[in-house]
Amino acid sequence: MFAGSKFAAFLFDMDGTVLNSIAAAERVWTKWAERHGLDVATFLPTIHGKRAIETIGGLRLPGVDAVAEADALLKAEADDLEGIVPIPGAVPFLKSLPPERWAIVTSAPRELALLRIEAAGIPVPAMMVTAEDVTHGKPAPDCFLLAAKRLGVEARDCLVFEDAPAGIAAGEASGASVMVISATHVHPLQTRHDSIASYDEIGIAVDDTGLISLEQQRDAA
Numbered sequence: 001m002f003a004g005s006k007f008a009a010f011l012f013d014m015d016g017t018v019l020n021s022i023a024a025a026e027r028v029w030t031k032w033a034e035r036h037g038l039d040v041a042t043f044l045p046t047i048h049g050k051r052a053i054e055t056i057g058g059l060r061l062p063g064v065d066a067v068a069e070a071d072a073l074l075k076a077e078a079d080d081l082e083g084i085v086p087i088p089g090a091v092p093f094l095k096s097l098p099p100e101r102w103a104i105v106t107s108a109p110r111e112l113a114l115l116r117i118e119a120a121g122i123p124v125p126a127m128m129v130t131a132e133d134v135t136h137g138k139p140a141p142d143c144f145l146l147a148a149k150r151l152g153v154e155a156r157d158c159l160v161f162e163d164a165p166a167g168i169a170a171g172e173a174s175g176a177s178v179m180v181i182s183a184t185h186v187h188p189l190q191t192r193h194d195s196i197a198s199y200d201e202i203g204i205a206v207d208d209t210g211l212i213s214l215e216q217q218r219d220a221a
Helices: 022-035 040-046 052-059 066-078 090-095 110-120 142-151 165-174
Strands: 009-012 102-105 158-162 177-181 194-196 202-206 212-216
Touching: 009 142, 022 040, 022 066, 052 066, 066 110, 090 202, 102 142, 142 158, 142 165, 158 165, 165 177
Parallel strands: 009 102, 009 158, 158 177, 177 194
Antiparallel strands: 202 212
């Protein structure tokens, strides 16, 4: 698992990667989909990993203002934080990282991201890139490129942690290495990248220059 590789920084998606907010998000989006006459079972898998405005805009629903609808969804999601929990092992893993060497890079707006981070008990990162910070959301690489720049490193020297196809594609397009988190996957995701279901499977080592390497935990081998 990335044997011999060292990284300048770790870039984490949020939902499905360091915390599980699927139940809360799907409650809100189910009501929205029903109101607009969409097939809920078909629609729900498409919401993950992308900004709300791009999910709504991509539907091209007649007479629907994507900006207004995304704002309304944000308010609804901010009011529903029930059942949001950390991905197994995420809290101690994040706490083990040098604060200046990691960031959360999420398609959620900053307000919602901070609420979910607090609800899950996830450490608040020193640096975070959210929906408002980029013009083009995932699968465009802009968010990861921006996060790397703000951390003062190159994206190609980073490891991206992702769970959703849009985010994985964004990580790939940025030039970063990618680790897939499968904790919330109902069905196996076909991917060429290394995958873990829990952060308990990995640890880190930091060298004298601050570069980070992954170590597979012996009890997870």
